[in-house]
Amino acid sequence: MEEALERVSQAGYRRVVYYPYGFSADNAESELEGRVALQARPELSAMHVPCLNAHPPYLEAIVERVL
Secondary structure, eight states: OHHHHHHHHHTTOOEEEEOOOOTTSOOHHHHHHHHHHHHTOTTOEEEEOOOGGGOHHHHHHHHHHHO
């Protein structure tokens, strides 16, 4: 994450979107580590998009498949 943000910054970008895409997995590390890494880059303005793991339609689709 740190290397990617360094490259983004060096390329001149100042705004980023962070999207932890850990569908059906424990993505707590990517959610936490991403936020920490972004906080260490004050030159970047970040928008954090929540993962869909807790999104009701996504959960309903999984339930339908299981049932």
